[in-house]
Amino acid sequence: MWKSLSVGLARRWRAGLTQAFGVAGAIWLVTEIVTRVSTTANTWLTNNGDTYLMGVLIAGAAWFLAYSYERRKVTFQVPTTSSYITIKFGNMFDEPTDWLIGVNEFFDGRLGQVIAPTSVHGQFISRVFNGDENAFRRAVTTALKGVLFTTTTRSSQPSDAYAIGTTAVLANGPHKAFLVAMSHTDHVTHKAGSTVPMMWDAMRGALQAVQNHGNGQPLAMPLIGNGLSSVNVEPQHLLRLIVLALVDFGRKVGLPKQVTIVVPEACFDALDLREIRRDWMKH
Structure with missing residues (x-):
């Protein structure tokens, strides 16, 4: 597992970062749309901004690792x-x-x-x-x-x-x-x-x-x-x-x-x- 990750990161970390930012951007776009049409969603985001940000970071990191992982x-x-x-x-x-x-x-x-x-x-x-x-x-x-x-x-x-x-x-x-x-x-x-x-x-x-x-x-x-x-x-x-x-x-x-x-x-x-x-x- 660690070898697959290390080899994959060495080969495609740049592309992995691009993918991660793409995921974060997609989440942000969906969030913008939802909060504009839903008062409840907008209120939740206002009160839980840190949790939301952490979720976005985790999603981006997970996608980065999954994309970079070298398949066997x-x-x-x-x-x-x-x-x-x-x-x-x-x-x-x-x-x-x-x-x-x-x-x-x-x-x-x-x-x-x-x-x-x-x-x-x-x-x-x-x-x-x-x-x-x-x-x-x-x-x-x-x-x-x-x-x-x-x-x-x-x-x-x-x-x-x-x-x-x-x-x-x-x-x-x-x-x-x-x-x-x-x-x-x-x-x-x-x-x-x-x-x-x-x-x-x-x-x-x-x-x-x-x-x-x-x-x-x-x-x-x-x-x-x-x-x-x-x-x-x-x-x-x-x-x-x-x-x-x-x-x-x-x-x-x-x-x-x-x-x-x-x-x-x-x-x-x-x-x-x-x-x-x-x-x-x-x-």
């Missing part, structure tokens, strides 16, 4: 569709829905140097496959059966690389997990990296898989491209890119009724969710 969750409708996008801070794995997760082109499953256990990719393997690389590999191999790949000279296995946007659909209890290839990996250092065009292609490939296999079920995704496979874009711009990709695909093809983007707490100071919502509410 916003929802808006995708223009011209019946789908909704929610952006919230939290942990994607707490969402009881289908998941969309970005991975590298090899769909690696070995935790450690290759896949960081703290990454969303790594956490997925730990949570769903108990960290078992072989079990994860079997599931991915089955899901990608018949999909074209390129054999590389990479010394570690797997060495078969899939095109950006290739999506493996894995069972996850009553839900599905859509793992999309969104980054290229250095064969020696195992460092993954992506670009804005790659992100766009990955989103289109993943959303097409969701359209084909998701049966319209709610979908949750992290701020993909913000982790170790960084697109090297500021979180606010990255979030805009993801939302734009969702809206574009939703208008042209279709989205689930509900798509939730769950962003990490570490990005709280860098993200303005209200601004994202305001931009799309105008359309």
Whole structure:
């Protein structure tokens, strides 16, 4: 709560003051009208001026704080569709829905140097496959059966690389997990990296898989491209890119009724969710 208030005040205290004065002005206008037509109201105001003034100040202050408070969750409708996008801070794995997760082109499953256990990719393997690389590999191999790949000279296995946007659909209890290839990996250092065009292609490939296999079920995704496979874009711009990709695909093809983007707490100071919502509410 205090963090939401402090961040919000830092961002929009000037606009908050304008809003507060606007509220005070509206109250004053109504008061002027009422006291001119009502002798009782005019008498009460004359006898209780201090109470009235205190009420106006409290109303203005309350409006100022409410306006400035930084939201932790916003929802808006995708223009011209019946789908909704929610952006919230939290942990994607707490969402009881289908998941969309970005991975590298090899769909690696070995935790450690290759896949960081703290990454969303790594956490997925730990949570769903108990960290078992072989079990994860079997599931991915089955899901990608018949999909074209390129054999590389990479010394570690797997060495078969899939095109950006290739999506493996894995069972996850009553839900599905859509793992999309969104980054290229250095064969020696195992460092993954992506670009804005790659992100766009990955989103289109993943959303097409969701359209084909998701049966319209709610979908949750992290701020993909913000982790170790960084697109090297500021979180606010990255979030805009993801939302734009969702809206574009939703208008042209279709989205689930509900798509939730769950962003990490570490990005709280860098993200303005209200601004994202305001931009799309105008359309």
